[in-house]
Amino acid sequence: MAIPISNEQFVGVNPSQDLTERASKLINSKRQIYTYEELMSGVTGATTLEIGSQGQFAGIGKLVTTMNIGGIEYDSYNLKCIASLTPEATSHVVAIGSIEVGAGNIFFTSNRSNVEAVDFNGFGGYTNNPLNFGAMVDDSTDIARPQLGLFYISQENIPTFPIEFNAMYIVAADSLNFECDVYVDMDFIVQKNTNVEFTIA
């Protein structure tokens, strides 16, 4: 698909102009008009990830979709993080960063996080599994095996900070040493129009 030269070209009209669409009584100022950039960011969520103190890359991005739950409106955001759980160990905790909101709780509505391990000396190639108990991990043998301990993303409030401060962690543990790469990709909702700020850990 050809890349449009500008947002206006893609939308077809200048969003500041009030035009009435055929068979509609709405004018543009009454509609929500998305630019090409907004539409694309809505598809992919966070795309700019900064590097943190444990070598992790993480960031958040606002999604186009909004939700109305029982009359209460929410904005949607996406959290992404890429981290290597190395060197191999029985327990790994990576602090991703914090999500701070102006007011209200955050609710994670979707989790598409992936775990990648090497299986060069097993069936070959790389394994990819949803992040959870049982995901394939590897070790110095380069043979992937299921992880049988804990594997989850933790959302936690730091006790001395306000409730609106949500610290995010990758938590993984097993009785045997293991390592893997983790790709966190989760959507969350917050009260509509509240401020949302991410601080890399």
Next chain:
Amino acid sequence: MEDTLIIVTDEKETLLRPIDATFKVEYKYEGEATAEVVLEGDVKRGTVIKDEFPAPDASKDLEYSEIVIDVKDKPNNLAYASKTSRFAGRVPPKGTPVPLPFKGNIPKNKEEKQLAMAEKRVSLLERLQEIYPPK
């Protein structure tokens, strides 16, 4: 039928789901020296779910009712202060939010946030290593 009688929030009306606290509902009648505790228990996940607030004694005049939220003073509890909400001449309305004042530390900069997250990470890792000892 059970319903949410009390909602424990901060002053921005954010539900304090992890808070460890107890609650008391007291009725004070005209001419009596002390208030009477009519309901008490633990706050669970930031709420109190019960059938109803007890009906006041119809033979007496209710001076006020109070909801007392007592936040437990223990490590790792959220940094919010205990609070009492008073309702003159009536029982508390169902679903009453009790906004607790914050008594903790508002992080001033990025470094303070990062330090707190790093400390928490180390403490979580140490707890995991007790269950899954390093090899």
